[in-house]
Amino acid sequence: MNNYRSSEGEGSNVPPELHPLVEAAGRRGTLPEWAACRPERREHSARVAELMAVWSRDIGLPAVDRVRWVAAGHLHDALKDAPVEALRSLAGPDWPDPLLHAPACAARLEMDGVRDEELLLAIAHHSTGHPDLGALGECLYMADFLEPGRGYMTEERAELRGRMPAEHSEVLQAVIRHRMARLIDRGLSLRDESIQFWNRAVGS
Ligand SMILES: [Fe+2]
Ligand SMILES: [Fe+2]
Numbered sequence: 001m002n003n004y005r006s007s008e009g010e011g012s013n014v015p016p017e018l019h020p021l022v023e024a025a026g027r028r029g030t031l032p033e034w035a036a037c038r039p040e041r042r043e044h045s046a047r048v049a050e051l052m053a054v055w056s057r058d059i060g061l062p063a064v065d066r067v068r069w070v071a072a073g074h075l076h077d078a079l080k081d082a083p084v085e086a087l088r089s090l091a092g093p094d095w096p097d098p099l100l101h102a103p104a105c106a107a108r109l110e111m112d113g114v115r116d117e118e119l120l121l122a123i124a125h126h127s128t129g130h131p132d133l134g135a136l137g138e139c140l141y142m143a144d145f146l147e148p149g150r151g152y153m154t155e156e157r158a159e160l161r162g163r164m165p166a167e168h169s170e171v172l173q174a175v176i177r178h179r180m181a182r183l184i185d186r187g188l189s190l191r192d193e194s195i196q197f198w199n200r201a202v203g204s
Pocket of ligand 1: 076077080101102126127
């Protein structure tokens with residue numbers, strides 16, 4: 001379950017109807033009963049959701065989209081602390097263990113009837129990026145890295161937060177660069193979709 005594509009593409013003016021799970025997360029911060037994440041992880045997700053709320057408001061999105069953006073923040077790590085075997089059975093063979101929770105969460109939401117492809121793609125690729133991400137997915141990718149609770153790059157990340165959402169494209173490039181550099185510094189490989197995400201962000 002790793003082939004999420006945006007069915008509507010960027011610029012669509014027809015937001016999908018809100019699924020009850022998305023509405024519960026987006027309006028009340030309530031996670032599905034199958035969520036598996038520790039309290040500190042929920043606090044991280046709440047900080048991501050807060051950035052999504054502020055950015056979606058500041059760019060003037062309609063109320064229904066703001067609910068979707070906030071829901072993405074609360075939901076993105078909902079399976080972060082689930083057993084690897086369970087995540088693997090949801091996400092399929094094409095993901096390394098540390099990334100499984102993202103496609104697994106999207107797959108689990110889809111099993112429950114969520115059909116919001118932009119939201120599912122954003123959650124599935126919140127760690128890796130993806131060239132088909134729309135504004136929601138790009139902002140989730142940025143918010144996940146920029147939320148104020150992380151204990152590293154404090155000043156740089158605060159400076160980047162302060163430039164959002166006005167300088168979306170520039171901040172996105174900076175965040176991709178930082179996230180990729182952290183992987184490269186640890187000797188880890190980059191996934192194809194991450195490289196394509198970077199290439200699209202810099203316009204090549
Ligand atoms: Fe995550
Ligand atoms: Fe996260």
